[in-house]
Amino acid sequence: MNTDLQIKKLLTGISGFDQVTEGGLPAGRTTLVSGTAGSGKTVLAAQFLAEGIRKFGEAGVFITFEEPPADIRRNISSLGWRIADWEAHGKWMFVDASPQTNEEVSFAGGYDLSALLARIENAVRQTNAKRVAMDSLGAIFSRFEDTSLIRSELFRIASSLKHMGVTAMMTAERREEYGDISRFGVEEFVADNVIILRNVLEHEKRRRTLEILKFRGTSHHKGEYPFTIIPQQGIVVIPLSAIELKQKSSAVRITSGNAELDRMCNGGFFRDSIILVSGATGTGKTLITTEFIAGGVAHGERCLLFAFEESREQLFRNAIGWGRDFEAMENAGKLRVVCEYPEVAGLEDHLIRIKMEIEAFRPNRVALDSLSALERISSLKGFREFVIGLTSYIKQEEIAGLFTATTPTLTGGASVTETHISTITDLIILLRYVEMHGEMQRGITVLKMRGSPHDKDIREFQIDSSGMHIGQPFRKITGILAGRPIRIEDVDDL
Amino acid sequence: MPKPCLKLYIAGTTVHSQRAVQNLRKICEEIVESGCEVDIIDVLLYPDRAEEDKIIATPTLIRASPPPVRRVIGDLTDISRVIAILGLNAASEL
Numbered sequence: 345m346n347t348d349l350q351i352k353k354l355l356t357g358i359s360g361f362d363q364v365t366e367g368g369l370p371a372g373r374t375t376l377v378s379g380t381a382g383s384g385k386t387v388l389a390a391q392f393l394a395e396g397i398r399k400f401g402e403a404g405v406f407i408t409f410e411e412p413p414a415d416i417r418r419n420i421s422s423l424g425w426r427i428a429d430w431e432a433h434g435k436w437m438f439v440d441a442s443p444q445t446n447e448e449v450s451f452a453g454g455y456d457l458s459a460l461l462a463r464i465e466n467a468v469r470q471t472n473a474k475r476v477a478m479d480s481l482g483a484i485f486s487r488f489e490d491t492s493l494i495r496s497e498l499f500r501i502a503s504s505l506k507h508m509g510v511t512a513m514m515t516a517e518r519r520e521e522y523g524d525i526s527r528f529g530v531e532e533f534v535a536d537n538v539i540i541l542r543n544v545l546e547h548e549k550r551r552r553t554l555e556i557l558k559f560r561g562t563s564h565h566k567g568e569y570p571f572t573i574i575p576q577q578g579i580v581v582i583p584l585s586a587i588e589l590k591q592k593s594s595a596v597r598i599t600s601g602n603a604e605l606d607r608m609c610n611g612g613f614f615r616d617s618i619i620l621v622s623g624a625t626g627t628g629k630t631l632i633t634t635e636f637i638a639g640g641v642a643h644g645e646r647c648l649l650f651a652f653e654e655s656r657e658q659l660f661r662n663a664i665g666w667g668r669d670f671e672a673m674e675n676a677g678k679l680r681v682v683c684e685y686p687e688v689a690g691l692e693d694h695l696i697r698i699k700m701e702i703e704a705f706r707p708n709r710v711a712l713d714s715l716s717a718l719e720r721i722s723s724l725k726g727f728r729e730f731v732i733g734l735t736s737y738i739k740q741e742e743i744a745g746l747f748t749a750t751t752p753t754l755t756g757g758a759s760v761t762e763t764h765i766s767t768i769t770d771l772i773i774l775l776r777y778v779e780m781h782g783e784m785q786r787g788i789t790v791l792k793m794r795g796s797p798h799d800k801d802i803r804e805f806q807i808d809s810s811g812m813h814i815g816q817p818f819r820k821i822t823g824i825l826a827g828r829p830i831r832i833e834d835v836d837d838l
Numbered sequence: 839m840p841k842p843c844l845k846l847y848i849a850g851t852t853v854h855s856q857r858a859v860q861n862l863r864k865i866c867e868e869i870v871e872s873g874c875e876v877d878i879i880d881v882l883l884y885p886d887r888a889e890e891d892k893i894i895a896t897p898t899l900i901r902a903s904p905p906p907v908r909r910v911i912g913d914l915t916d917i918s919r920v921i922a923i924l925g926l927n928a929a930s931e932l
Binding site for chain 1 (some may be wrong): 849854858885893895896906907913920927
């Protein structure tokens with residue numbers, strides 16, 4: 345009974361969009377996309393048609409009220425799509441309803457938009473289109489004085505599209521990011537389905553989001569989802585929590601690359617776990633990362649390393665210093681190292697690039713050194729979304745992921761990164777400087793490990809030319825994690 | 839003076855369309871002494887022609903010549919206004 349009433353959805357093929365919409369746009373209906381200037385409305389409308397052509401072989405009709413088709417062809421070509429080719433193959437057709445600047449237009453008496461409707465119906469018939477995009481409605485309101493007439497005519501067009509069985513997207517302007525849904529009250533008549541695009545300035549960073557305000561008679565994810573626009577792909581929506589729930593957990597253990605650390609973890613990391621290594625600068629985070637990578641390669645696994653703090657040369661030199669040869673691993677095709685400055689791109693773009701690298705290389709392990717470097721370039725909210733997006737993606741792919749985080753103080757305390765992502769991680773390893781008898785020593789502990797017993801000791805460790813050597817626990821000392829080690833005898837003496 | 843060349847786009851037999859045809863006939867036959875060339879196009883039958891001229895609203899009257907091209911949207915009820923817009927009064931006063 346219920347399923348009969350459910351409105352079917354049309355997969356758009358827009359990356360991430362079909363996840364947050366739980367299967368695409370309501371099929372055979374019109375969805376209003378409302379957003380401020382520069383929020384990406386035209387790109388979304390064009391991409392809706394482009395993906396139909398590229399992924400499903402479905403033709404589309406693009407009705408433009410604002411920019412002439414030549415401008416749209418040119419602007420969209422920067423995304424790598426060749427609209428003119430699709431037009432030549434009858435897959436894409438423009439209905440040009442943009443203002444004709446060289447002609448004077450006057451009004452004398454009653455009229456309606458039957459001509460526009462006839463042209464749309466004609467284009468849909470000729471191409472056998474399944475998708476229609478109209479961009480953007482504000483432009484037509486500004487050309488006709490009678491806004492209530494235009495509203496009812498647009499309603500007539502939407503009804504006619506429904507009758508033809510096409511799925512449509514109409515775009516409309518809004519003045520502010522959080523206010524009325526659209527100008528001219530467009531949502532009043534095609535309001536069954538409304539999507540809002542935003543382009544918000546947050547802590548001096550631009551942040552684009554998409555929100556499904558309503559889909560009548562069918563389900564969707566709620567809240568704002570970040571998205572980005574990148575060449576060749578166009579809009580990519582980051583589904584975040586939409587994919588978070590589907591994680592399976594694995595009981596298979598893999599090596600950390602260090603036998604003693606494996607013992608502390610009761611036999612190694614779980615295969616699909618997210619591991620956070622936190623510590624001050626110089627405590628050995630990059631070393632743990634190096635051993636994690638080398639350990640994977642030694643077992644025939646493919647490893648992908650993203651480095652945001654050190655150059656390639658520096659990384660490779662470090663690894664050699666600890667007896668690991670990254671170059672040989674790369675030559676064997678088992679390792680790929682991607683070095684980037686965090687500042688070259690926004691966080692969403694980094695996330696997309698990381699995903700694309702993972703998709704291309706198909707690693708068993710991914711390491712990222714360090715998350716804190718990425719934190720610098722974003723707002724806290726954006727950063728948290730990035731981490732959730734990245735970890736859920738890694739989990740979904742059943743890859744082991746190791747991230748490092750830098751603590752701001754040398755001897756203790758938590759990093760911002762740590763506080764924001766600790767709930768998402770399965771395993772947290774802390775590295776600390778410990779001042780003992782007037783000299784600095786290093787300590788390691790496994791703070792938490794989901795689904796497994798683990799060593800609770802804080803152990804001292806040494807670093808030499810063959811890597812990390814974990815030794816005995818610190819005894820009769822307390823307060824190491826807090827950064828204030830006190831000998832217990834001293835406490836007793838008080 | 840050469841006869842002005844007019845195109846009237848209508849949509850089937852709607853009230854607006856019928857009124858526009860009657861009003862245009864009145865303008866041409868009774869007011870413009872030299873007469874005018876008129877092409878009446880039904881967008882429901884010839885959507886491709888509406889596409890060529892990028893017609894959105896019906897009725898739309900286009901003065902294709904003499905230049906510049908002018909468009910009048912509506913059922914042409916206000917005849918004197920239409921005549922003024924199309925610049926036909928000059929011809930009638932000759």
